[in-house]
Amino acid sequence: MTSYPKILKVSSHTITCDDGTEFEIPVYQAFGYPVFDKDSIDNAIAYLNKRLPGWWYTAGECSVSSDATVGPDRAYIREPFLSMFDDGFSVDLAKPSTVAEALKAAVDEAFKAYSTAIQNNGGGS
Incomplete structure (x- = not known):
């Protein structure tokens, strides 16, 4: 079974995961919604x-x-x-x-x- 990192922190522009990765994206894109254009x-x-x-x-x-x-x-x-x-x-x-x-x-x-x-x-x- 694939293991995915857990989200530790969400801000308006960043998602930080427990494996240390950070994503510079809007929150709603992380949940599958289109990015505001x-x-x-x-x-x-x-x-x-x-x-x-x-x-x-x-x-x-x-x-x-x-x-x-x-x-x-x-x-x-x-x-x-x-x-x-x-x-x-x-x-x-x-x-x-x-x-x-x-x-x-x-x-x-x-x-x-x-x-x-x-x-x-x-x-x-």
């Missing part, structure tokens, strides 16, 4: 701004999921769309997933609903 989240934000200009977003993650919500910003979106979508569109993706994937999924869900609402209400922003 800055370019990926930047691309997801650009995707939001292109598909839904004037919409806000929130995003985050924990050990079990990546989450994102998008919604219309009162400064840019007018009625009836503001009231229709004021609660926003939330996505909760199980790991392994990334915040970027959750944000892109929330944007797609919102874009579909917003596009349908615009067609049904004769246009608007």
Whole structure:
């Protein structure tokens, strides 16, 4: 049977094992989750701004999921769309997933609903 080193200490950037090895990696990669990719989240934000200009977003993650919500910003979106979508569109993706994937999924869900609402209400922003 293969013997693996035991983890002694975990910090935000280092994992130290009982055999003296240290790993300079994010904690969630040690548990099989993808490494946070800055370019990926930047691309997801650009995707939001292109598909839904004037919409806000929130995003985050924990050990079990990546989450994102998008919604219309009162400064840019007018009625009836503001009231229709004021609660926003939330996505909760199980790991392994990334915040970027959750944000892109929330944007797609919102874009579909917003596009349908615009067609049904004769246009608007």
